[in-house]
Amino acid sequence: MPYFDNAATSFPKPEEVYREVEKYLRVYGANPGRSGHKMALQAGRVIFETRELLAKLFHIDDPMQVIFTSNATAALNLAIKGYLKRGDHVLLTSMEHNSVIRPIKALENMGVEHTIVTCAKDGALNPEDMEKALKSNSKMIISTHASNVTGTLMPVQEIGTISQKNHLAFLLDASQTAGVYDLDVNAMNIDMMAFPGHKSLLGPQGTGGLYIRKGLELCEMIQGGTGSKSDRIVQPEMMPDRYESGTLNTPGIAGLGAGIKFILRQGMDEIRHHESDLTNYLLEKLAEIKKVDVYGPMNTLKQAPVVSLNIRGMDSSEVAYELDSKYDIAVRPGLHCAPLAHETIGTLEQGTVRFSIGYFNTKENVDQAVNALYSICRG
Amino acid sequence: MPYFDNAATSFPKPEEVYREVEKYLRVYGANPGRSGHKMALQAGRVIFETRELLAKLFHIDDPMQVIFTSNATAALNLAIKGYLKRGDHVLLTSMEHNSVIRPIKALENMGVEHTIVTCAKDGALNPEDMEKALKSNSKMIISTHASNVTGTLMPVQEIGTISQKNHLAFLLDASQTAGVYDLDVNAMNIDMMAFPGHKSLLGPQGTGGLYIRKGLELCEMIQGGTGSKSDRIVQPEMMPDRYESGTLNTPGIAGLGAGIKFILRQGMDEIRHHESDLTNYLLEKLAEIKKVDVYGPMNTLKQAPVVSLNIRGMDSSEVAYELDSKYDIAVRPGLHCAPLAHETIGTLEQGTVRFSIGYFNTKENVDQAVNALYSICRG
Structure with missing residues (x-):
């Protein structure tokens, strides 16, 4: 998973x-x-x-x-x-x-x-x-x-x-x-x-x-x-x-x-570079999916390995549910216990689908996630 | 141990x-x-x-x-x-x-x-x-x-x-x-x-x-x-x-x-009976050691499986240290984070050596402890 x-x-x-x-x-x-x-x-x-x-x-x-x-x-x-x-x-x-x-x-x-x-x-x-x-x-x-x-x-x-x-x-x-x-x-x-x-x-x-x-x-x-x-x-x-x-x-x-x-x-630099590279890769791939809105700086120089997104016209819980049930991909939907942050970025209503990357994630994981998002967008 | x-x-x-x-x-x-x-x-x-x-x-x-x-x-x-x-x-x-x-x-x-x-x-x-x-x-x-x-x-x-x-x-x-x-x-x-x-x-x-x-x-x-x-x-x-x-x-x-x-x-009754039996056995054996003072009810109908004692003329830490270092027996000495209790039972100065019994203790453990206390008493 x-x-x-x-x-x-x-x-x-x-x-x-x-x-x-x-x-x-x-x-x-x-x-x-x-x-x-x-x-x-x-x-x-x-x-x-x-x-x-x-x-x-x-x-x-x-x-x-x-x-x-x-x-x-x-x-x-x-x-x-x-x-x-x-x-x-x-x-x-x-x-x-x-x-x-x-x-x-x-x-x-x-x-x-x-x-x-x-x-x-x-x-x-x-x-x-x-x-x-x-x-x-x-x-x-x-x-x-x-x-x-x-x-x-x-x-x-x-x-x-x-x-x-x-x-x-x-x-x-x-x-x-x-x-x-x-x-x-x-x-x-x-x-x-x-x-x-x-x-x-x-x-x-x-x-x-x-x-x-x-x-x-x-x-x-x-x-x-x-x-x-x-x-x-x-x-x-x-x-x-x-x-x-x-x-x-x-x-x-x-x-x-x-x-x-x-x-x-391992070295903290090595860990950070790995997570940052994957985040970069994910951000690049997401930019190509038309129905996906990404929040935040979209720049790993300004951003820890956390990426929030929405698929236009879908509730964040619905997207997360599909990712989990059909593609076995674990993300977190909703408001992430930070309502004022959602107010700030304009997602208080629908929340966001959050992908947060760790040291044990791989490029293949990101590919799987991106492919799954493509499929969900196609409905 | x-x-x-x-x-x-x-x-x-x-x-x-x-x-x-x-x-x-x-x-x-x-x-x-x-x-x-x-x-x-x-x-x-x-x-x-x-x-x-x-x-x-x-x-x-x-x-x-x-x-x-x-x-x-x-x-x-x-x-x-x-x-x-x-x-x-x-x-x-x-x-x-x-x-x-x-x-x-x-x-x-x-x-x-x-x-x-x-x-x-x-x-x-x-x-x-x-x-x-x-x-x-x-x-x-x-x-x-x-x-x-x-x-x-x-x-x-x-x-x-x-x-x-x-x-x-x-x-x-x-x-x-x-x-x-x-x-x-x-x-x-x-x-x-x-x-x-x-x-x-x-x-x-x-x-x-x-x-x-x-x-x-x-x-x-x-x-x-x-x-x-x-x-x-x-x-x-x-x-x-x-x-x-x-x-x-x-x-x-x-x-x-x-x-x-x-x-x-296991059944809570079975656990309690085991601990209570060992406590009883320990209390009986302790009553036979002249230099040992035992505190509390000394009656397992009135007492959970915790026994506090002192060897007359010795500090509780000294006894615990000997039990640990010479006999590999783990007890707790001192005031047990309950100063008013020690005031109540009259041990605020020297504390007590506390034996607290659990389900995995055995009769052999108690025998070892009693024998060790005998040896310590003999100096």
Whole structure:
């Protein structure tokens, strides 16, 4: 089955990810950071190793500034609600996912203001528009690195500069790019960065995390057992324990570590070039199909490997259903949990058919998809 | 290695749990509830099947009232913070884990009052003490089903009755009992019940959940993509989506389903009797070692399979270290993230050495442990 739903979760994972999850479950198996026996220590080492690998990948000085969450949504919620206070103002782009917009809407009722900066029809953000929307009580800028609808890459460097110049916290949602695009939290002035473990980082579902710049204090959302300062009935303030209450998804984190090792071995550039080449090829082929409308930049220099399209006169769900049932091709139709992005690109009514490409996709997969689209267009 | 740390996480898991996690990762792999292609639908079915199995196990009428969380701590935080409001009063026992006490302490700053009802030295709660502590603004009672330090079983039925009579919400922390003790949310008047997936339910780490009685509305802690009502920028109110934003730990939930099927096949009574018999045997043997102090009821009718002890004159960490390094026996020393419980039983200084028994422990394991303790006592 050609799988083009990598923006939801990557599939397949590298063989070593499966093996590492199984090894963890069968061999180490214990609870890290609690008991101190051999198995628990081994589990703790697995966690720490993955933290180190993430720090290496994102150029983070201290691995303890990376905390594990169950997914990027949990990380974004923690960053947003842990940082913003009543009376604050926050800026975000109109291409954000509901995992940013819904928490921001929830904070509205608690006196946190926001401005949604509208992007162009291809999803591009003009950094000047962001700067113009600043207010005296602005405290934070939130941007996705790449839209999950159109793949549009955001001007992260420019946003980082604006944010630094104006003493704001910059929260990057790296859901569609972590593992494929180079992310350097210092060079890009990123203060917090949320990432899923199960997309381009190639780990299992149930993993994700948040980088928090040293010195930045968030109000933790969850308190509980941390295995540290067990004599205290208030949450400890040390990193990363403060934000990691309860038993972590250790088998998942073990698998995530294996995914990152795979990335480092293959080389992120090689992975990105492969995905980008296939995206280019898909875009070229799509341009030849008359009834197909493609959204976004249609240019892999400006776009992560995500392509949204529609067949004129057909509902996106109908197209996806045919791709799945007749051609065994997995894509995602609809609104992709990003209604404002669809408003921006003009597809709030019908949604889009989204092809999201991963490292294990092949040119043959793209050919199969294009041929299937031709057939569907012919009806 | 005799593994006696099952109260932290059960080990090993049944063979079918390993296999189901691997099968999910290798074969279904997709994101449930989002895309609608075959793999995504299969993933959705896995999630729903586990929800149904949990509903069956806990006598819950509608599986949609079970929501998945990353662990019991996240479930407890959601139940506590989602339900209690400024001006409310909540009652809890002195045997609660920090996953209850720390959120309650955090709410104190937000104007939520609490009373900690002190238990007896063996951890037992007198339900009358709970009733006496009620106030006109009391809104909730929280109790663990069994202490994670002493195993002491709490009078759940009586607490349920008090709670119903006084129109309070009853939140049960079933961390140490779900999967071993019969839990009937209706018969026991339980309004919310938090459970880990990776302890006696025999699933992988990274799983847990919360039962929420129908009609009970919690303020959700996390907003984000739910795959439902994607056109809306506010969180949908439908169950279980409202409380399950972001990608779930689907491989973990698949494994959890396999764990529950194992329990249903073996029979929960058979599992409980096995664990209880071993606990009894351990308690009998411990009573013969002069230098060993055992805490808790020392009676398996009143105690889940958790035994805390100390060797007089030795620190609990020292004993655990010897058990691990010389005898390859895994236990947990220290305060077990429950400082008030240790205050209650008088071990706040030295902690305890905790033996927690699981279904895969054997009589030989107990003999090994007892022999090791004899040797350590002899120095």
